[in-house]
Amino acid sequence: MTEYRLIIATDLTEESLALLRAAGDVTFSLVPPSGPALREQLQEAHALICREDVPVDRTLLEQAPRLRLVARMTASLGGVDIEHATARGIIVMHTPGVSAIAVGEHTLALMLALSRRLTTAHNSLRDGYWLLDRKRQAGTQLYRKTLGIIGLGRVGHIVALRALAFGMQVLACDPYISEDKVTDERIELVSLRELLTASDFISLHVPATRETRHLLNEQSLASLKPGARLINTAHGSLIDEAALVQALKSGQVGGAAVDVYAEEPPYNSPLVGLPGVIHTPRISDNTAEATQDLALRVVEQVLDALRDKDYRNVVNMPLLPGLNYETVRPYLHLGEAMGSLLHTLARHRVRRVAVEVRGEAMNGLIRPLSVAILRGLIAPVLGDKVSYINAPMLAAEFGWHIHQVKGLKTGEYSNIVTCQITLEDGEPITMTGTLLDHKEPHIVQINEYRMNFVPEGALLILGSHDKPGVIGRVGSLLSGHQVNIASWHTGRAQPGGHTLTVVTLDEELPAPVLEELRQLDFIRHAHQVTIARS
Numbered sequence: 024m025t026e027y028r029l030i031i032a033t034d035l036t037e038e039s040l041a042l043l044r045a046a047g048d049v050t051f052s053l054v055p056p057s058g059p060a061l062r063e064q065l066q067e068a069h070a071l072i073c074r075e076d077v078p079v080d081r082t083l084l085e086q087a088p089r090l091r092l093v094a095r096m097t098a099s100l101g102g103v104d105i106e107h108a109t110a111r112g113i114i115v116m117h118t119p120g121v122s123a124i125a126v127g128e129h130t131l132a133l134m135l136a137l138s139r140r141l142t143t144a145h146n147s148l149r150d151g152y153w154l155l156d157r158k159r160q161a162g163t164q165l166y167r168k169t170l171g172i173i174g175l176g177r178v179g180h181i182v183a184l185r186a187l188a189f190g191m192q193v194l195a196c197d198p199y200i201s202e203d204k205v206t207d208e209r210i211e212l213v214s215l216r217e218l219l220t221a222s223d224f225i226s227l228h229v230p231a232t233r234e235t236r237h238l239l240n241e242q243s244l245a246s247l248k249p250g251a252r253l254i255n256t257a258h259g260s261l262i263d264e265a266a267l268v269q270a271l272k273s274g275q276v277g278g279a280a281v282d283v284y285a286e287e288p289p290y291n292s293p294l295v296g297l298p299g300v301i302h303t304p305r306i307s308d309n310t311a312e313a314t315q316d317l318a319l320r321v322v323e324q325v326l327d328a329l330r331d332k333d334y335r336n337v338v339n340m341p342l343l344p345g346l347n348y349e350t351v352r353p354y355l356h357l358g359e360a361m362g363s364l365l366h367t368l369a370r371h372r373v374r375r376v377a378v379e380v381r382g383e384a385m386n387g388l389i390r391p392l393s394v395a396i397l398r399g400l401i402a403p404v405l406g407d408k409v410s411y412i413n414a415p416m417l418a419a420e421f422g423w424h425i426h427q428v429k430g431l432k433t434g435e436y437s438n439i440v441t442c443q444i445t446l447e448d449g450e451p452i453t454m455t456g457t458l459l460d461h462k463e464p465h466i467v468q469i470n471e472y473r474m475n476f477v478p479e480g481a482l483l484i485l486g487s488h489d490k491p492g493v494i495g496r497v498g499s500l501l502s503g504h505q506v507n508i509a510s511w512h513t514g515r516a517q518p519g520g521h522t523l524t525v526v527t528l529d530e531e532l533p534a535p536v537l538e539e540l541r542q543l544d545f546i547r548h549a550h551q552v553t554i555a556r557s
């Protein structure tokens with residue numbers, strides 16, 4: 024019988040440790056999350072359980088030659104070198120969703136504290152006042168108020184159902200949740216703008232991604248219903264703290280309750296100590312029950328994976344049987360880039376994803392390429408929560424139909440991957456990619472437009488009418504804003520018709536410049552996306 028050596032660099036409950044003691048094939052050691060003991064113990068370790076205070080970087084991984092598995096006792100993967108772990112064949116897993124009830128209840132606690140001005144009342148009585156401040160301490164009821172929930176995942180649903188019990192009207196905004204996925208018909212799906220203008224309370228429950236950074240900024244805060252109150256237990260990057268401070272001071276925002284901050288610890292946060300703000304030190308998931316559930320969950324996941332019994336919440340793709348990871352990696356990068364570009368071009372929700380591969384070099388790559396494309400499509404929305412392992416599951420949850428097909432309309436290339444997404448309105452978008460010398464990704468066709476560009480860096484995608492002067496006018500506009508063009512690729516279906524252009528820039532365009540570009544009379548649409556280099 025194989026015996027596995029497990030290192031635990033965090034606190035586990037006695038019940039979870041008992042589970043390990045009862046396992047006849049596991050020995051374990053409890054070590055501090057930092058210091059020489061951890062590094063020494065890792066020399067012989069097969070698995071590591073830790074939290075965010077242990078940076079699982081290349082240096083640590085290379086000091087653990089026998090390591091097979093890293094388990095994060097949290098949903099976050101910050102500080103984990105997933106790419107290096109994958110190249111080493113090390114499984115990386117996390118524990119998402121375990122604390123959803125705890126976070127949901129803390130959100131409700133903050134909402135009640137805001138509505139009833141509990142901290143003000145507490146401080147007043149502590150300072151010796153009884154009824155002197157009664158008028159100033161008057162609160163509001165949750166009953167018949169409107170709660171807007173941004174992000175209707177596990178935590179968002181929990182908050183919604185409990186808010187309904189208070190007699191609140193619940194609005195929710197989540198473009199990747201369809202109405203048939205909503206568990207209670209009283210929860211109304213609306214646009215973000217409708218939610219912001221109609222809600223008395225707004226609670227954030229979305230992941231930290233490039234798209235959600237400063238989701239609530241000066242402009243969106245100005246569109247709120249005057250006096251609305253905000254609760255954030257999700258991530259500090261979702262709110263522009265400086266803009267929120269100004270909105271609080273002006274009265275546009277009636278109060279805020281935060282458990283997360285732009286910088287943590289929040290020693291320099293302008294929100295800490297500000298009147299009208301309730302702040303807690305990232306404790307939304309800190310309950311005895313959540314801690315117990317989390318400890319048991321991570322131990323069970325680790326034991327099952329070590330025994331090759333089951334793999335739950337694994338976030339990286341193990342090496343494919345018979346395929347070398349270093350050989351497969353460029354194809355995965357191509358697939359992700361195609362998915363990211365397709366997401367950028369899509370004007371409606373995706374409903375169907377079809378993938379075709381052609382050529383001898385593509386043998387055995389249909390599944391990893393399909394998963395990579397799905398990851399590229401979903402990552403702009405969910406960030407690092409999507410992986411090669413869970414991308415197909417997330418796509419299914421979104422209601423996407425995934426197909427392996429033949430006969431998509433592409434040009435004649437020897438080794439290619441083609442993906443066609445079909446949008447909610449029936450519009451198809453088809454894209455074909457290949458690798459140059461099996462290393463450098465190239466996009467060679469988008470719909471009817473023949474092209475050849477490397478999908479990396481800051482890309483500006485323009486749809487325009489085919490007429491003289493397009494290149495000159497776009498170039499002049501960008502030059503006038505000191506924007507440098509690295510490359511320019513244009514495809515057209517027929518002379519005098521429509522063209523599609525992909526421009527590689529040294530850096531992304533500021534939003535005002537992109538909007539100015541969209542106002543040019545020959546521009547049909549303009550988008551930009553940044554794709555990391557391989």
